[in-house]
Amino acid sequence: MALEDLRATVTRCSRCSYCKWIPFAHVKSWRFAKGCPSIEYNKFQSYSASGRLCASLSLLEERSSYFDEGLVDIVFKCMLDGCCDVACKINRYDFEPVEVMRQMRFKMIDNGCYPPQDMPLIDHLKKEDNMMMAAKADRANWAEGLGVKDLTEEKAEVVFHVGCRFSFDEELWRVPRTVVDLLNKAGVDFGILGKDENCCGGRVCDMGYRGEFIKYAENNIDAWKNAGVKTVVTGCSDCYHAFKRLYPEEMEFNFEVVHITEYIERLINEGKLKFTKEVPMTITYHDPCHLGRRGEAHVPWKGEQKKVRGHVLVWEPRRPRYNGAQGVYETPRNVLKSIPGVKLVEMERNREYAWCCGAGAGVRERYPDFSEWTAGERIEEAKASGAEAIVSACPHCERNFMDAVAEKNESLKVFDILDLVREAI
Numbered sequence: 001m002a003l004e005d006l007r008a009t010v011t012r013c014s015r016c017s018y019c020k021w022i023p024f025a026h027v028k029s030w031r032f033a034k035g036c037p038s039i040e041y042n043k044f045q046s047y048s049a050s051g052r053l054c055a056s057l058s059l060l061e062e063r064s065s066y067f068d069e070g071l072v073d074i075v076f077k078c079m080l081d082g083c084c085d086v087a088c089k090i091n092r093y094d095f096e097p098v099e100v101m102r103q104m105r106f107k108m109i110d111n112g113c114y115p116p117q118d119m120p121l122i123d124h125l126k127k128e129d130n131m132m133m134a135a136k137a138d139r140a141n142w143a144e145g146l147g148v149k150d151l152t153e154e155k156a157e158v159v160f161h162v163g164c165r166f167s168f169d170e171e172l173w174r175v176p177r178t179v180v181d182l183l184n185k186a187g188v189d190f191g192i193l194g195k196d197e198n199c200c201g202g203r204v205c206d207m208g209y210r211g212e213f214i215k216y217a218e219n220n221i222d223a224w225k226n227a228g229v230k231t232v233v234t235g236c237s238d239c240y241h242a243f244k245r246l247y248p249e250e251m252e253f254n255f256e257v258v259h260i261t262e263y264i265e266r267l268i269n270e271g272k273l274k275f276t277k278e279v280p281m282t283i284t285y286h287d288p289c290h291l292g293r294r295g296e297a298h299v300p301w302k303g304e305q306k307k308v309r310g311h312v313l314v315w316e317p318r319r320p321r322y323n324g325a326q327g328v329y330e331t332p333r334n335v336l337k338s339i340p341g342v343k344l345v346e347m348e349r350n351r352e353y354a355w356c357c358g359a360g361a362g363v364r365e366r367y368p369d370f371s372e373w374t375a376g377e378r379i380e381e382a383k384a385s386g387a388e389a390i391v392s393a394c395p396h397c398e399r400n401f402m403d404a405v406a407e408k409n410e411s412l413k414v415f416d417i418l419d420l421v422r423e424a425i
């Protein structure tokens, strides 16, 4: 797929603006009715999905220059969280705004145009295999003293892919350490790749650097094959999206991919994990975009685009439809609801219409003010739900919320689901 192949999508946008809102049937209040952080923050049409479709047509028709500073800002100041995409599909069966925005980034970067703030990140990634500005040699420090099997030396069918944020963000180390404890308690034979674990490449792909993504995807697949891995478990939603959707889209991929919340639910159902303690707390669950609406599994498709009666566009056979409905929404909620004492309340925007945490697609690093504002909006929504804590299933969301709460001096607590699970065992 290339931007040129999406010309039909680009030209069929009706400027209806549905992509800026959550669908009207789901709106509960004016305050939390918006769906697109980018248009809401920048307050200019070009910063909506529809505006970016216009910009991409302008690029395709060579009416805009790749080197226009304004265009770079428009293209990259967006989390690719996909709320626009699922809202658009309420009325447009086969529209792909996020795919257009992704391809536009690939094209811009192929042409040497990127936000200048990317340079240190990408340089560091090339040197140390992470964008956390940390040394690769420190990647397994989180696991010190745990005695986890090292899959560069031994074999196991299950690999726990920790991911960059959990590996290097010391304040979050308690989460992967809990995963190790739980998998051990449940008698699972698993291992980690330790300091040789690679970045999943998902985030750098969303940022527009497809070449880097392919390199990491190939490295990870080789490492798993060498270790005899069949199942990949991760607690990070970015990694989950990369393995579930992006890898099989680009290459042969024969691994089962499981988010840690799915694994925990499985262990609970098999009677291998039991909650014995009360955790009395009213919480709200934040759906990570890459586990929810963008976490739908890749569906292989081969076919062609045709025009019926000279103008009606169809795909034969019918293309798979990614409208967010098949994301992972109920599993994390089931795990939370099975913890004694936990009261789960919903925010107004939830599941495929959840407001983004603000960290995605490099926005946290490229545009920190926009990222923090987006997280702050979600914190306001969590407070309005009556919850005393916001709980998520992704370290990137948690880090962004933790920083926003600290900046705003809020009393709202921020947890990973694993924090509550650990308390309940």
Ligand code: SF4
Pocket: 012, 013, 014, 015, 016, 017, 018, 019, 020, 049, 050, 053, 087, 088, 092, 095, 097
């Ligand atoms: S992208 Fe979709 S929802 Fe947005 S204006 Fe175009 S057709 Fe409407």
Ligand code: SF4
Pocket: 019, 035, 036, 037, 038, 039, 047, 048, 049, 077, 078, 079, 080, 081, 082, 083, 084, 085, 098, 356
């Ligand atoms: S991906 Fe998110 S920020 Fe970007 S246009 Fe869509 S809703 Fe707005």
